[in-house]
Amino acid sequence: MVAQLDYPRMQEVFRRFSAAEPHPKGELEHTNAFTLLVAVALSAQATDVGVNKATRALWPVADTPQKMLELGEEGLIEHIKSIGLYRNKAKNVIKLSRILVEQYGGEVPSSRAALISLPGVGRKTANVVLNMWWGHPAQAVDTHIFRVGNRSGICPGKDVDVVERAIEDNVPVEWQRHAHHWLILHGRYICTARKPRCADCLIRDLCGFEEKTE
Template identity: 70%
Template structure:
């Protein structure tokens, strides 16, 4: 049965408006990067896998000393599950995350020569690695214009109509379909940072928003 008009996802903002929005984001922050701290593709993979239901600040604190000593899958296996669990015990779900990191490290050694693969499918075959984690790694270490949609991007995409969608997969497709190609590489970084510091969930900071005049969000704050 067809959905009623009221239930349909609204159209994305037109191309010209998208260009203006992302031009402003780029002017304010020409080279955005993830706030997770890492050394290489492997440590980023581990950090992102640990970030579920945890803050980037919390993950950075937990991995600061770890990543000084452990930068490869083999070194992680040599560290072992017990020691890793103790290293990251300050973050949520640390026991399961430690098990996943040891398991993915073993898989990387056994099947990928100790290297992080540059394929989304291969990354998602690793224990504890979902599409969002794979996309972060592809974007931040391999310069692939992948869109890692988290709660911030989902909220901003729908509020602003930059990339509206009913779920994270739909928002990811909407970004790919509607954000101009010249901005695709850095798009998800800009949107995450905008959602984290400006377009916040409970009380968006519309007064300081650089795209307030272009945003159709009706419940704007004074």
């Protein structure tokens, strides 16, 4: 495993990320906390591009828990059937919409525990919503972050929970608000799985990955 970067190098890594993209944003399209929650839940084992294509026609008719219940499971399936695991995801979205209406007054709760209690919502989904909607420095570790963290030494760990703690413990606090977005985008477009674009990497000289590509 690549060794953890030291504090000065970590500062410089995120200074560069910030200089290149001061206000990074997630790529899932949404209009409010509910549509963000649903979009993230739908994105499991699917691409953001595929989810966005499906939800562009969905949000105008079902952008609140009540409207989603009125649309119903079959109506929702018609909108999201291009997404993997759509039947199970539709069941969960209808269930969580009912819970939001009955227990939370139609509002999305802002605590991790409450979010995780919803059907189809895991820790990663909860952290995305906490970060993107409420500005909490929660770290949503996906395959991109796991790969970048371990390759580079920014936040190495044997599983996603360890990587999440490594970001929280070792990334300077001033960079934690956007840390997971910078790392996701870096992994999606530069530090790719099969052939990382090391020649185009803005942290190449700070990265601990020994098998850098030309």
